[in-house]
Amino acid sequence: MAVQACVKPKMFDDIDDDDEPIVFKRSNTTSRQNLLNSEIKKSSSQRHDGQSGRQVSGVHSSNGQNSSAQKGKTVPSAKSSAVKSSAAGPEASTSSAKAAPVKSPLANSKGLPSLADRSDHSSKQNTSIVVKQEKHPIKQPAKPISDSEDSEDDKPLSARLSAGLSKKNSNNANKGLSTPTPSSSQAPKPKIIVKKSSEDSDDEVPLSSKFQMKSNAGASASKSYDSDGKKPLASKLQQNGSIMRVNQQKSPTVLNKRPLDKINSSGQSSVKKPKLSNASQSIKDKQVSVKAEPKADDDDHIPIAQRMKKSGSSDSKSLPAKQKVTKVVSSSFKKTTKKSKKVTKKSKYSKSTKMLPSSGEGQKWNTLVHNGVIFPPPYKPHGVKMLYKGKPVDLTPQQEEVATMFAVMLDTDYAKKDKFIENFMNDWRKILGRNHVIQKFNDCDFSPIYEWHQNEKEKKKQMSTEEKKALKEEKLKLEEKYMWAVVDGVKEKVGNFRVEPPGLFRGRGEHPKMGKLKRRIRPNDITINIGKNAPIPECPIPGESWKEVRHDNTVTWLAFWNDPINPKEFKYVFLAASSSLKGQSDKEKYEKARMLKDYIQGIRAAYTKDFVSKDITKRQIAVATYLIDKLALRAGNEKDDDEADTVGCCTLKVENVKCRPPNKLEFDFLGKDSIRYNNVVEVEIPVYKAIGQFQTGKGESDDLFDKLDTSKLNAHLKELMPGLTAKVFRTYNASITLDEMLSRDTKDGNVGEKVVVYQHANKEVAIICNHQRTISKSHAAQMSRLTEKIDELKGILDGLKTDLSRARKGKPPLKDADGKQKRNLTPEALERKIAQTDAKIEKMERDKNTKEDLKTVALGTSKINYLDPRISVAWCKRHEVPIEKIFNKSLLAKFAWAMDVDPSFRF
DNA sequence: GTTAAGACTTGGTCAAACTCCG
DNA sequence: CGGAGTTTGACCAAGTCTTAAC
Structure with a gap:
């Protein structure tokens, strides 16, 4: 075994x-x-x-x-x-x-992709x-x-x-590539491997x-599987949001959750080792161990909701019927497992644990080997002169570099924004020097540089396939060593090993810092994190050196530097999403969301009760939690003045929510990335009333939830379920919706039809999460082209129908548009053609509708996150x-x- | 209990890569 | 083969949340 x-x-x-x-x-x-x-x-x-x-x-x-x-x-x-x-x-x-x-x-x-690889x-x-x-x-x-x-x-x-x-x-x-290495637990000595890969x-x-x-x-x-288990939030569905929500409602369920029952069934005690469900379990364990031993036992303080769950929770899943079948077997396995486990444990157990605080220390790795980061090439002056008051101006390479950054953005909206221009000019002036001939933006003409750049792009495009390929290979060769890291003996891909090149900051929305110069990052700005026994990466720029080298195995970053735009913040180099470190935390994230499934009922019951609490703080927490649950709003941390003015749940302003009698609320605000959230939702009467109360006596720009902030909210959520925070609701609602829609809507059919069901569910989730995308520039053109094609097909269809009726009467077809005689087809052949054309038109119309439908919805984000x-x-x-x-x-x-x-x- | 620092997840855009179609 | 259309992935900004520090 x-x-x-x-x-x-x-x-x-x-x-x-x-x-x-x-x-x-x-x-x-x-x-x-x-x-x-x-x-x-x-x-x-x-x-x-x-x-x-x-x-x-x-x-x-x-x-x-x-x-x-x-x-x-x-x-x-x-x-x-x-x-x-x-x-x-x-x-x-x-x-x-x-x-x-x-x-x-x-x-x-080629090989099969993924699978093959993996297996490999x-x-x-x-x-x-x-x-x-x-x-x-x-x-x-x-x-x-x-x-x-x-x-x-x-x-x-x-x-x-x-x-x-x-x-x-x-x-x-x-x-x-893989070269895997053995390594394992303890020993760190991987290098060899690396190379191979x-x-x-x-x-x-x-x-x-x-x-x-x-x-x-x-x-x-x-x-x-429970059907019961999931309970959908009725909520989501209900909303009709103006945005696009579909309306469906699924109200059902929610009521009770099976949780208790199920949970119990599982029998936890035994659980411990044998089967934990996963992360959740682990989480639990950790917690328990750490802080809580008590917790487990005393539920007292724990909220009701929580208690319910406590025991079984995660395991609950496991129980069901199926097991029975298996069981027998399983038991035997278990044994095995255990044994093996032990072994395993030794080696690693302690190690990697995730980050849960509780588990002892949050060690993330034992050995870490990598080659540092790669820097963008130094600036190569092009010598093209911009004009100032119509005359060419000589610029030093450094001045030219910044001018070029602006010039290449001439055709973007940024170049038209006053704030962007102002910030750009301020930073550029610092480089030009006080007495430089260039003083006013309005007298600047960057177009020669812009054109030069367009020209370069065109040249690149015109390169032959071979040239492009050669270039690519060259780049790969240069970067290859930076692309991989070896973590505990396993080769893993590095996510962003390229240091960000200098440029003008492109903040989203009305960002106060847009246009500021993001200066070049040098080795001296970078802190490297690497295993103690690993060789320190050589600094790729001769004569320079890293700012610092650390050996911190409680974090996952390989390197970081301070963000030049906001020096208080950092830019990190992490492993790629495919790494097991990331995979593990991803899994834990979903396990936590699944755990919420077992608590959600209690949580909903609790906040519903608090809608009318006399304690205003409680009432605000209840309403905020409700909005986060029902509308999948983000938590809404406080922001500084030097950031775009966007909000989340806790930072909603009075003006962002309008009461629409009798019991609807209209939300209209800019959320993350300044994406607008505009939705009209029907809510429970107590919520409607509570919102009205929170608004009274306040100005439009005052906080709706004045007694609340994300730390209070999350602290409260944690009392309801271990590890619960606001964002878990988004994950939970997204996943539960997908699960339910898939199981409800998947019918027999071919693969294509099933995929459609999936995409439909995916779209629903994207709408719930308000994942939008800008309409592509060519959208309108594409739509009209589709319409044209459809019309053309319809014309052909009419012609075919005419020919058919003539053919049935024994007459020859009419001449076509060019006056040429068409072939004389049999009625059967014409009928076949008509059917084909019909099908084609139908498909095109469906495609067109879908395209219109999804023009502002981004499906990818929810799938990834x-x-x-x-x-x-x-x-x-x-x-x-x-x-x-x-x-x-x-x-x-x-x-x-x-x-x-x-x-x-x-x- | 607040704020700040730090670490990590989430998210939209854009250009490159790829597919489709004539 | 070439161009339009679509998908992917790089990029990097902008959130969330935890923990340390005052």
């Missing part, structure tokens, strides 16, 4: 072979196994969860481990899946089937440690077709399916990711939708930790 351990050795090969896309499928067998695996995993991972992965294996995260195990078992099923698919769903199968063949060829060449990595890594390996090939069934990604939402477009195949194969590519190129696959695919996963835990990827992965497995249709390459890498979730997982 080494199960946990890890490794999955050579999957790579296997995978490669297949190349096919991965479809998740679940078969009974599989599921069982999954369960098992999951259990295992859980136990192991969970517990340490934080650390789990890495430590244990040394290499990867827990996932890895599991995966291996699973793989073995799983495989069979997987394979079958392919087959099955056909059997299974009529339509679906077709698509998949089709796809598969096609793809494979491609695949070979894993294998390598594992090696080191390895415990068991089984390899099996997991195969992946058919590849998906990529559908066209269209985004259509609502409509069933059958069409889309067809589209595509393609696309994404390319992704992959990477392969190997670089070779590989790219892969981005995070180690952790590697595994994945399997189907299984923590079944037990996951299971919860708010939707628990396990919901998507499990849904894909349940419905045989290839995960690649939902997640692109980078998302697959980022969510590697979620890939082995059990198909029955529900948020």
Whole structure:
């Protein structure tokens, strides 16, 4: 039973072979196994969860481990899946089937992206440690077709399916690199590894990711499906927000949550090690240990709501029926697990733990090796002279550099803003010197530089493909060493290893500092954080040196410098999103949100009660919490005067909320990034009244919640549930909405139709979170082009219909627009053509509507930050939708930790 | 209890890369 | 092959939240 351990050795090969896309499928067998695996995993991972992965294996995260195990078992099923698919769903199968063949060829060449990669990595890594390996090939069934990604939402477009195949194969590519190292826990000595990796190129696959695919996963835990559990907030739905909300309402539920019951069932005591659910658990544990022992026991002070949950909470999920099945097995596994765990533990347990404060110290890593950061190249003067009062002006390179920064922005809105110009001129004047000929902005003519720049851009564009490629390779060569770090022996991608180049600050909204010169950052501005025994990165600029070198393993940053615009703030260099460090905290974030599911009822009941509390502070907290819950508002920290004037819940001003009798509220304010939030919502009468009370006697620009700020609010939330803060509600509401919509709206159908359901849910979440994007400049043109095309098709359709009726009477078709005689077709052929044209028109209209519909909605943000990827992965497995249709390459890498979730997982 | 510092997540934009289509 | 359209990923700003300091 080494199960946990890890490794999955050579999957790579296997995978490669297949190349096919991965479809998740679940078969009974599989599921069982999954369960098992999951259990295992859980136990192991969970517990340490934080650390789990890495430590244990040394290499990867827990996932890895599991995966291996699973793989073995799983495989069979997987394979079958392919087959099955056909059997299974009529339509679906077709698509998949089709796809598969096609793809494979491609695949070979490139390899499957994500999966392959992952596997690869894993294998390598594992090696080191390895415990068991089984390899099996997991195969992946058919590849998906990529559908066209269209985004259509609502409509069933059958069409889309067809589209595509393609696309994404390319992704992959990477392969190997991984070099994983063994390392593990303690020993830090990685270097070797590092290098290797670089070779590989790219892969981005995070180690952790590697595994994945399997189907299984923590079944037990996951299971919860409950319908009851989720309770939707009625709220969201209800809103009708003017913005665009759909109105749906789901009121239902909420009422009771099953929590209690379920929870209990699980039986926690035993839980401890064996299966923790994950993060949440870990969190709990930590807390407990740290501060709280007491807590656990005494609930007294804990709010009711909380208490309910206490016990079971996280585990609750696990319990359900499914387990039973598994159980037997599981038990045995557990044992194993445990053992292994122990081992593991030793090594790492302490280590990585996440950041939860409680757990002792927040150590994030044991060894950290990296090469520092790379600086932008020095400025190269172009010598193009700008005009001042119509005459060319000589500028020093430094002066020219700043002038050029402005010149290249001539065609942006920034260049037209007074504040921007003022700040720019102030900083530029400092460089020009007091007596410089250039004094007034209005006498400046930057156009020669602007044109020079446009010209350069054009030249670049005109370069041949080879030239571009060569340039790219050169850059890669230069940057390669900075792209990776080795954390506890595992090679991980670095996120932003390039130091920000100098430029003019582009604040969003009406930022008081826009246009200020963001000066060049030098080594002397940079603090490096690296393992104690690791070699200190060489400073890339000869003759200069780092400001400081630290060895702080309680933080995750590799380097930082003070923001030149706001010296009190820092710019950090972190690992990429695909790293296991980030993955772990991501997972913890979602586990916390899932925990909220068990408390939410109590919390809602509590704040509802406080809407009429005599204590005004309580009332404000209640109403604010309600708004955060129902409208997914952000907390709203206080801001300084030298920042854009935006607000969140706690900083709402009286003028931002208008009461619309009888019980509606209109919100209108600028939120994060100065994105406008404008929504009319129907609220409970007590809330409506309370808002009115908060407004009375205040001026328009006074704070609506004068007794409140985010720290008070969060302190209160923490009393309701451990670790609860305002932002958790956004995550919770987004994920629960996705989960519910998917389970409610997914119908039998082909892959394309299912993807539409997903996109529709995704859009709903984006609307709830107010994720907007600016309408593309060419939107109007694109729309009218679509309309034109549709009209053209309609004209053709009419012509065909005329021809058809003539043909039926035995007459020849009319001449076409050019006066040429058309071919004489049979009525049947014409009918066929008419049907085709009809379908085409329909699809285009759907596309057009979708496009209009989504012109201001950004779907990506919620997918990246708010939707628990396990919901998507499990849904894909349940419905045989290839995960690649939902997640692109980078998302697959980022969510590697979620890939082995059990198909029955529900948020 | 407030403020400040510090660390990390969230978010929109834009240009490059890629896909589609004629 | 070329251009329009779409998607991706880099970029870096702007939030949230915790903890340390007064």
